[in-house]
Amino acid sequence: MEFTRRETLALGAGAALMTVLPFRANAAVDDVINEFTGGAAVADSGVDLTAPEIAENGNTVPVAVSAEGASAILLLAAGNPTPGVAKFTFGPLAGSHSASTRIRLAGTQDVIAIAQLADGTFARASKTVKVTIGGCGG
Amino acid sequence: MASDVKPRVKVPKSAAAGEVITIKSLISHKMESGQRKDGDGNLIPRSIINRFTCDFNGQNVIDITLEPAISTNPYFEFEAQVPEAGEFKFTWYDDDGDVYEDSKPIAIG
Numbered sequence: 001m002e003f004t005r006r007e008t009l010a011l012g013a014g015a016a017l018m019t020v021l022p023f024r025a026n027a028a029v030d031d032v033i034n035e036f037t038g039g040a041a042v043a044d045s046g047v048d049l050t051a052p053e054i055a056e057n058g059n060t061v062p063v064a065v066s067a068e069g070a071s072a073i074l075l076l077a078a079g080n081p082t083p084g085v086a087k088f089t090f091g092p093l094a095g096s097h098s099a100s101t102r103i104r105l106a107g108t109q110d111v112i113a114i115a116q117l118a119d120g121t122f123a124r125a126s127k128t129v130k131v132t133i134g135g136c137g138g
Numbered sequence: 139m140a141s142d143v144k145p146r147v148k149v150p151k152s153a154a155a156g157e158v159i160t161i162k163s164l165i166s167h168k169m170e171s172g173q174r175k176d177g178d179g180n181l182i183p184r185s186i187i188n189r190f191t192c193d194f195n196g197q198n199v200i201d202i203t204l205e206p207a208i209s210t211n212p213y214f215e216f217e218a219q220v221p222e223a224g225e226f227k228f229t230w231y232d233d234d235g236d237v238y239e240d241s242k243p244i245a246i247g
Binding site: 092094099102 | 158159160171173193194197198199200201202203204205206207208209210212213214215216217218219221
């Protein structure tokens with residue numbers, strides 16, 4: 001197979017766009033994630049995030065996170081005015097590396113959990129929650 | 139100034155040594171997010187609990203950082219190991235500098 005210079009360039013640009021685009025969705029979320037991970041790569045498995053598919057009331061959405069052996073789990077709401085939700089740091093007497101709480105969601109959006117695993121690597125899980133009534137007073 | 143803040147924690151009265159127990163905690167607090175507006179369109183300033191910790195006999199179980207996206211009356215459920223008889227100590231840190239505490243003893247048996 002032979003490519004002209006122009007075709008090669010176009011292919012390269014397309015590939016670059018494909019890899020960059022998903023991570024450019026929300027700069028504030030990226031900043032918070034980078035601050036937590038220190039810019040390290042984030043794997044797609046190793047953390048469980050439980051959230052309802054549809055939340056009638058965005059003021060109190062039950063959410064549970066769990067990650068085997070994790071030292072910390074960061075919880076984010078990508079569509080809120082500020083993306084941070086909570087950070088769970090597990091101590092030596094933690095019975096399991098899981099926790100659940102109730103959070104506010106301003107509208108339909110992705111909820112993201114990032115865990116720092118035992119070996120120092122990071123894992124991520126995200127789930128879209130449809131919200132009928134927003135929870136940030138807007 | 140948060141008013142009517144009342145911590146509530148549910149811990150089993152006893153457990154076997156080394157057992158993993160579930161702890162449920164709830165503290166009544168309005169958790170003003172700093173995003174809401176009052177009747178005149180002015181922002182209501184943020185007033186939340188920003189940190190919650192649980193320790194057992196001086197050893198940490200969980201340390202949680204709270205952001206305004208945590209619901210009113212913050213609720214947490216988590217698990218803890220019970221290596222010996224002792225006391226769970228729970229601490230909530232408010233934006234206004236207040237610290238709320240609660241503790242629950244647990245026996246082995």
